[in-house]
Amino acid sequence: MLAALTGFGLSAAAGLNAFIPLLVVGLIARYSDLVRLPAEAGWLTDGRVLAGLAVLLAAEVVLDKVPVVDSVNDAVQTFVRPAAGGAVFAATDAAGKVDSSAFMRDHAWIGWGLGIAVALIVHAAKASVRPVANAGTMGAGAPVLSTVEDVASLVMSVLAVLAPVIGLVAAVxxxxxxxxxxxxRRRRRAATRSAPT
Known part of the structure; x- marks a missing residue:
């Protein structure tokens, strides 16, 4: 159960930022015993993979704070974030802090599917909020929202590993x-459009 909660929390975090939960899981698995990844997810602890994820995270952090560019980035991330969510859910559900059931180990596709779905839902919400916020603030809200999303993704990722129940509550x-x-934002825009001129 705790492994599934960890997977849900991490995949929700991946919906906000694909690379933060991958890095958190990879670093914790590499440098501690809190997460024991199965052999097929061992690539997450490889130093080259972690360095590559760090470079991708740096690019994501910069691109996501520029109005208009953030929407293009969100379009590209429509494929990346769900894949990352599936990967971290499957990896942690197959191992995690506690041994998972033989059923989940034998049916890893369930973890992939759940992780993809959760990350896609969170990503879709993020991608739909951002253009509205950018229009309402003339682009000034992009860096603020992006920073909040990055911090939320980091906090949710760490909590998902260290305190899965709290991580799930934070994700919700x-x-x-x-x-x-x-x-x-939608109500304000509708009120502005319907206001007499």
Missing amino acids: LTGYAGFRLYRR
Whole structure:
């Protein structure tokens, strides 16, 4: 159960930033015993892979803070974030801090599918909120929202590994906050359009 909660938290974090949860899991698995990855996910602890993920994370952090470029980046990340979510869910569900069931080890595709779905849902919410926020703030909101998303992804990733129940709660609260922000922005735009001129 804890491994599944870890997977849900990490895949939700991947929906915000694909590379943060991969790096968190890879670094923790490489330098501690908190996460024991199965052999097929051992690539996450390779130094070259971690260095490559760090470079991709740096590019993502910069690109996601530039208005308009962030929307193009989100379009590209539509494929990357769900894949990352599937990878971290499957890797941690197959091992994690506790031994998972033989069923989950034998049916890793379930973890992949769940991780892809969770990351895709979070990514879709993020990608739909960002253009509305950019339009409402004339682009000034992009760096602020991007920073909040990066911090949320990092906190959710660490909590998913160290305290899975809290990590899941943080993921749900982050999703709820994003949904509320999106609805508020849409109502303001609708009110602006319907206001008499």
